[in-house]
Amino acid sequence: MFLSICYSLKKKWRSLRDRYKKLKKAGPSGSSAEVREEQQSWPYYEALRFTDAYDEDRESISCAVPSSLSAVSLSESEDDLFSSSPAPKRTKRSRKAEEDVNQLLQKANSCLEQVLAPATDDCELFGQTVAATLRRFPLQAREYAKVEVQRLLYNLEFPSQRPAEMNIRKKRIAAALVVQQALLVLKKSQIKKRRFGVHEICRDRSTLGEFFHLLPQLKKDDAKFFEYLRMKRSTFEKLLGLVESDLKPKMQKKMSILPEQMLVITLRFLATGMSFRSLHFAFRLGRSTIANTVRETCRVLLNSLKSYVTFPSSPSQWKAISAEFQRWWDFPHVLGCIDGKHIHVNKPMKSGSLYFNFKGGFSTVLLAVCDARYRFLYYDVGCYGHQHDSHVFARSSLGKGIEDNSIAFPEDEPFRSDGQNIPYFFLGDGGFPLSSRLMKPFSGNTKPEEATFNFRLSHARNVIENAFGILSARWRILLKDIETSVDLSDLIVASCIHLHNFIMEEESPGAPRNEEASENLRLQSAPVQPLRSSSATVIARNVRNYLMDFFENEGAVPYQHSRVIFF
Numbered sequence: 001m002f003l004s005i006c007y008s009l010k011k012k013w014r015s016l017r018d019r020y021k022k023l024k025k026a027g028p029s030g031s032s033a034e035v036r037e038e039q040q041s042w043p044y045y046e047a048l049r050f051t052d053a054y055d056e057d058r059e060s061i062s063c064a065v066p067s068s069l070s071a072v073s074l075s076e077s078e079d080d081l082f083s084s085s086p087a088p089k090r091t092k093r094s095r096k097a098e099e100d101v102n103q104l105l106q107k108a109n110s111c112l113e114q115v116l117a118p119a120t121d122d123c124e125l126f127g128q129t130v131a132a133t134l135r136r137f138p139l140q141a142r143e144y145a146k147v148e149v150q151r152l153l154y155n156l157e158f159p160s161q162r163p164a165e166m167n168i169r170k171k172r173i174a175a176a177l178v179v180q181q182a183l184l185v186l187k188k189s190q191i192k193k194r195r196f197g198v199h200e201i202c203r204d205r206s207t208l209g210e211f212f213h214l215l216p217q218l219k220k221d222d223a224k225f226f227e228y229l230r231m232k233r234s235t236f237e238k239l240l241g242l243v244e245s246d247l248k249p250k251m252q253k254k255m256s257i258l259p260e261q262m263l264v265i266t267l268r269f270l271a272t273g274m275s276f277r278s279l280h281f282a283f284r285l286g287r288s289t290i291a292n293t294v295r296e297t298c299r300v301l302l303n304s305l306k307s308y309v310t311f312p313s314s315p316s317q318w319k320a321i322s323a324e325f326q327r328w329w330d331f332p333h334v335l336g337c338i339d340g341k342h343i344h345v346n347k348p349m350k351s352g353s354l355y356f357n358f359k360g361g362f363s364t365v366l367l368a369v370c371d372a373r374y375r376f377l378y379y380d381v382g383c384y385g386h387q388h389d390s391h392v393f394a395r396s397s398l399g400k401g402i403e404d405n406s407i408a409f410p411e412d413e414p415f416r417s418d419g420q421n422i423p424y425f426f427l428g429d430g431g432f433p434l435s436s437r438l439m440k441p442f443s444g445n446t447k448p449e450e451a452t453f454n455f456r457l458s459h460a461r462n463v464i465e466n467a468f469g470i471l472s473a474r475w476r477i478l479l480k481d482i483e484t485s486v487d488l489s490d491l492i493v494a495s496c497i498h499l500h501n502f503i504m505e506e507e508s509p510g511a512p513r514n515e516e517a518s519e520n521l522r523l524q525s526a527p528v529q530p531l532r533s534s535s536a537t538v539i540a541r542n543v544r545n546y547l548m549d550f551f552e553n554e555g556a557v558p559y560q561h562s563r564v565i566f567f
Helices: 002-025 033-041 047-064 067-079 092-120 122-135 139-157 168-190 222-229 233-247 259-272 276-283 287-304 315-329 389-395 397-403 448-474 486-506 515-521 538-552
Strands: 334-344 363-370 376-384 425-427
Touching: 002 033, 002 047, 122 139, 139 168, 222 233, 222 259, 233 259, 233 287, 233 486, 259 276, 259 287, 259 486, 276 287, 287 486, 315 334, 315 448, 334 376, 334 389, 334 448, 363 389, 363 448, 363 486, 376 389, 376 397, 376 486, 389 397, 425 448, 448 486, 448 538
Parallel strands: 334 425
Antiparallel strands: 334 363, 363 376
């Protein structure tokens, strides 16, 4: 390799020297305009002037020796201009030229050393040889060889300094690494290659898929369209306008999924709880494509409809909600109703009993607050199914905000003629702790006036039960085990809540139904295991007793005594 590099350098040098001599012989300044232009344009012409000293030395030598020897000496000098033989006549110019040549030789040698350095390293050459050998092996044999080499290097790098029985831990670690690598090789060998890019069934989706041949017919019938997507056509068109820009594919492909198609697939999945396999056959799309479509569309829905689930941020907004509860549910100073619902999921891997609820299934807990018109004001989803309602509430941002008094609740105000200030509060069931901001029913054997209070609280708290019922009746995915990962199931639940508020706002249901009408609509939410509260304050008890007295006197309504059940 070194000889070939030297030969190429020598050949290049000769070509440069010959061209310089040719241009120099044309004349000191060039015999024609073309020669002068070539002398000026060639970049090496001025750089090769140092060879003039050698030419002068040769001329002086040729004059001092016989003609028969002069040809020999000239030919030898031409073969090797870098010869170290002393010249008979050394001038200052020739010495300067020789120094320049030596510098050029040093630079050339350094370049050669840099080029040849990797090749002179024994470890580098050995590694290249091993890599070339491994490339010729099959995949399984190649991975096995890597494992063996790694094990050998590990044993050499960490030699045993103790007896064999004292070095068991290192051997176990090495064995675990070998087993892990072997399993990885086995997994790679078992991966099946796809037989085709798009299945024949999926190729016909533009003619046989539900989106292309069924949806156009449903758009002609409003009732059937509502049954199919659980919303009116006008509501669907507005929803599509909100999410269409975010659902457009970044790169247009031959068979790209349309934004409307993505929205229809997701709404159909939420409305029916169909599996991805069933949607695959219905819409003629791959199962992985269906799963990715549902995830992406739910993410876009959550982002586009976030303004429809707003937590009140000022006392005036809270008072407006309280006025609606007073008007429609006959309960003063109520900021909202709170409850929990279990969302059934498949048991996540390596989760132990975290998601195991007291009913014997696996679930996450949805904690929500709604106003007097069945619209959700707040929700927290994703807590473990084994947690109590009060624990979920205490760890939520709402519970922490109530605890540190960081929420802009209205100031305490009177609602009776006696002028006593009473705080605004939420309504919950027996699973929540009693506090000045959260009223719950009396427990145990109740007196008649306590039973009346429990009835009035239950009557007002039906709004959260009805809200969960409407939510589950419209999006039936919430009534089934969500067969996805936990993070996707949380995203699905959050999307259902935002869609619920969007539809309630767009389709304007008006005033809430009375209790008798609501009973037929309500779907019982999954019960949450109650936890008795041991931190009920004296203020909270006094507020509850004050409300009990109010419902027995000027706050009484005609229907309360006919519906009270004593225990």
